[in-house]
Amino acid sequence: MNGMEDQLVDWFKSQARLDPTRFPIGIGDDMAQINLPSGGSVLVTTDMLLSGVHFDLSRHSLDQVGYKAMACSLSDCAAMASRPVAAVVAVGLPAGSDPDQLKLLHRGILKAAQTYDFPLVGGDMTVWRQEDLLAICVAMISIPGPYGVIRRSGAVVGDMICVTGRLGGSIHGRHMEFVPRVNEAIKLAGMVRIHAMMDLSDGLASDLPRLCKESKVGAVVNATALPISDQARLSADPIASALCDGEDFELLFTISQTDAAALARSWDDPLPITCIGQITAGSDIKIILPSGTIRDLDLRGYDHFERK
Numbered sequence: 001m002n003g004m005e006d007q008l009v010d011w012f013k014s015q016a017r018l019d020p021t022r023f024p025i026g027i028g029d030d031m032a033q034i035n036l037p038s039g040g041s042v043l044v045t046t047d048m049l050l051s052g053v054h055f056d057l058s059r060h061s062l063d064q065v066g067y068k069a070m071a072c073s074l075s076d077c078a079a080m081a082s083r084p085v086a087a088v089v090a091v092g093l094p095a096g097s098d099p100d101q102l103k104l105l106h107r108g109i110l111k112a113a114q115t116y117d118f119p120l121v122g123g124d125m126t127v128w129r130q131e132d133l134l135a136i137c138v139a140m141i142s143i144p145g146p147y148g149v150i151r152r153s154g155a156v157v158g159d160m161i162c163v164t165g166r167l168g169g170s171i172h173g174r175h176m177e178f179v180p181r182v183n184e185a186i187k188l189a190g191m192v193r194i195h196a197m198m199d200l201s202d203g204l205a206s207d208l209p210r211l212c213k214e215s216k217v218g219a220v221v222n223a224t225a226l227p228i229s230d231q232a233r234l235s236a237d238p239i240a241s242a243l244c245d246g247e248d249f250e251l252l253f254t255i256s257q258t259d260a261a262a263l264a265r266s267w268d269d270p271l272p273i274t275c276i277g278q279i280t281a282g283s284d285i286k287i288i289l290p291s292g293t294i295r296d297l298d299l300r301g302y303d304h305f306e307r308k
């Protein structure tokens with residue numbers, strides 16, 4: 001799906017022909033930016049979550065589902081270092097749903113909204129003809145944070161590539177209850193000049209090439225530097241898990257080497273930040289394996305990284 005998704009995004013971009021004076025950021029970043037006729041701008045994103053794909057109705061409660069749907073969009077707000085201001089939510093409920101189930105879903109939605117201090121301002125609901133289907137779609141508006149909006153396209157050759165938190169294995173539970181890095185993104189933007197940023201929704205091996213493509217640069221990642229999560233360490237191939245598992249919802253960003261050194265000295269937050277590689281000239285995305293072998297970092301190669 002990821003390869004096809006990227007091709008479709010390119011196609012949509014080619015069809016859009018957006019006026020950059022009205023839409024400074026269009027299709028292909030974590031959020032689109034819309035300049036308002038009255039001055040200032042807003043950013044907008046939407047995320048659709050489906051039962052059987054993003055959550056499992058037999059294992060996850062409806063308040064978990066509501067929270068996750070909101071947190072996915074909040075993670076996009078974080079990716080732009082923006083502040084959420086309002087959300088609307090549309091749901092396709094399973095056949096036979098009762099009002100209490102909708103209220104449970106709503107509880108999860110509100111938990112996310114209240115944590116980040118913005119309201120749910122509307123929505124829509126409809127009902128499937130089947131009992132085992134649920135779709136939830138969040139549309140969220142944000143405004144630029146105090147340090148401006150950060151795009152995917154600003155990475156510079158020589159930049160250090162950094163990530164927050166730990167990578168891989170979120171399927172073992174964390175993907176339903178993750179903390180979107182809204183506050184951390186704004187804090188970071190106030191401490192250093194972030195050149196490019198996005199959130200990790202599909203795994204580093206899918207998302208880093210997207211950031212590099214937008215910035216027209218390459219990258220080299222050092223596998224031994226990856227902050228591998230405890231869950232990913234339990235998998236058969238922890239490095240592949242850290243690179244390819246989706247739904248980490250951590251931040252991926254690039255900063256100058258000087259800023260990386262400054263951040264290493266001054267970052268005082270409990271959320272770890274790790275430099276995992278460097279931006280290079282050209283368009284190749286490479287990984288240095290623990291053995292010292294250098295490979296292309298692509299999805300085709302991931303499952304035999306350490307099996308030569």
Ligand SMILES: [Mg+2]
Pocket residue numbers: 030075076079198199200201
């Ligand atoms: Mg995103």
